[in-house]
Amino acid sequence: MNLKKILFLFCFFIFFKSYCQTNNFSEIEIINKYVTANPNDINEIKKLYLYSKSKFYKKGILVGLLEMQKYYLKTGHYFISLQFSHSAEDLAIRMKDNIALSSIYLCRAQASSILHFYNEAKQNLHKSLFFGNRISNQTEKHLQLSTVYSNFAGVYDGNDNANDSISYYLQKSLDIIESTPTNKLTELQKRNYYNILMTGYMNMGILYTYILQPAKLDKAEPYFKKVLEFSEKEPKYFEPSDFETYKAIGVFYNKKKDYKRSFEYFEKALQIEKHKNNPKMRLVIYKELKDSYESLGNISRQNQYLKLYSNLNDSINKIDKDSIIENSRLHIKQSIENAKQSHEESLRKVLIFSILFLTLTLVAMWVFFQKGNRKSADNNVIIYQLKKQPEELILTEENLNFDFEEDLDHKSKVNISTDTERKLLKKLAAFEASERFLRKDLSLTSMSHQKNTNPKYLSEIIRIHKNNNFNGYINSLRIKYIMRKLNTDIKYREYKISYLAEECGYTSSQVFVIAFKKETGVTPSHYIENLKDDTVKN
Secondary structure (H helix, E strand, O other): OOHHHHHHHHHHHHHHHHHHHHOOOOHHHHHHHHHHOOOOOHHHHHHHHHHHHHOOOHHHHHHHHHHHHHHHHHOOOHHHHHHHHHHHHHHHHHHOOHHHHHHHHHHHHHHHHHOOOHHHHHHHHHHHHHHHOOOOOHHHHHHHHHHHHHHHHHHOOOOOOOHHHHHHHHHHHHHHHHOOOOOOOOHHHHHHHHHHHHHHHHHHHHHHHHHOOOOOHHHHHHHHHHHHHHHHHOHHHHHHHHHHHHHHHHHHHHHOOOHHHHHHHHHHHHHHHHHHOOHHHHHHHHHHHHHHHHHHOOHHHHHHHHHHHHHHHHHHHHHHHHHHHHHHHHHHHHHHHHHHHHHHOOHHHHHHHHHHHHHHHHHHHHHHHHHHHHOOHHHHHHHHHHHHOHHHHOOOOHHHOOOHHHHOOOOOOOOOOHHHHHHHHHHHHHHHHHOHHHOOOOOHHHHHHHOOOOHHHHHHHHHHHOOOOHHHHHHHHHHHHHHHHHHHOHHHHHOOHHHHHHHOOOOOHHHHHHHHHHHHOOOHHHHHHHHHHHHHHO
8 A cells, every 4th residue: 555545544534533523413314414415426425434334323334335336336336336235235134125125236237237247137127126116115116116117128228129128118117207106205205206207208208219210209209398397397306407408309309300499409508508617518519519500501500610619629638638747747746755755764764665665566466466367368358459459440431441342242132233332332431431420319210311322221231241230330430439539549548438428429328338348348447447557557
């Protein structure tokens, strides 16, 4: 353990000890503090958990374990999340807490789904459902069951043959939350109720817009409107998701070619961003507006937002770069100061420190090699192959050239003329080089329209020459794009998974992780960790 970590733990201990001495909270007060705590602040959660342990508050300990399970799941540390879930499970069983048990298995199911273990995910969801049905409080029961059923839909997401299952579970989830008794909701229950209800409406809108093909936009629109009603009826509960809601609805009306409404909701999203002052949120809207005006053929407005997008993107990149440089300067400065202090120490202390450092280094090396030996050989081969030639990930028309005679020597299930096939292949090459595959509203139908062909022809060309279906083809292009960014631009390795997903065209982090693992064999977090390890070694 290095000096910084020792100092951090010492300071944390002093802070926590002071916190415990100056405050004496009841178990109910501690539970309420969990509710108001920032779920993204792991130190705050740990502080409340340790306080609960010091006071032997079983409920506080259990809630703390659950919050840590959720936190590490959300941040991509799935196996750490699993460890906390086992501790929480043991305590919840002893306390006969059905709400906690249902939540524990739900989180496990989400982790399993992200890691592509769908059978295990379904098993955990059935366990979550079992304990959810045993919850005595009807309100809590409805809130939990609605959430579980929506996650059942997520297990089937991305499976071309599972649209009926997705529709069934999303509708089931919505039916349950709509039938929830609301006359005696606590503040926490209200927050959860409105969040689940609005999510349910959004899910149904997304189902009819993007999942079911052909899209049923007329059926989707009423659900999006129901979500918007909460901006006036319950603005307090609408506010946490206002930006994402306006953005999603703006994209929907863009897809519907109702550009007036599309621009209206994009403008609302921009107004919200002014208050939240999040340039990356603004960048997303600029891109949507740029693409919308491009679809309309309005070159002047397209160029206007292209300029805004480019300037803001350059500004964000500069800030990120300056931040990295500043952090490096601070690190160097701190290293120099530490070196001066070390030089001024007596020979005896230097000798003791050197022996201690050597011992810790040997232990660290032993742990490192032990850990390395436990890694799967297959996983290491995958990582090596992915990083071996990053230039192969760069998509240009030059390295997308192909031998027409060789590529056209396939038997097609659809009668396509050689000339048409050759033209479509050229268009696909241009499409890949243009990075239009990053558009979130991209579908087989819309792309066929852009390429002036029909969906059957395009689908067949992709099947034969790309050895993939349409979704797999687009996913492959997007993942190769983000891998190139990760390989060539070091700042991307510091971004959150949600930002990387947004960057390469995904609206869901979970779908992005699944697509990345399917394409590469490893999760984005694992791939980034290996890139960082190589950077440190070099």
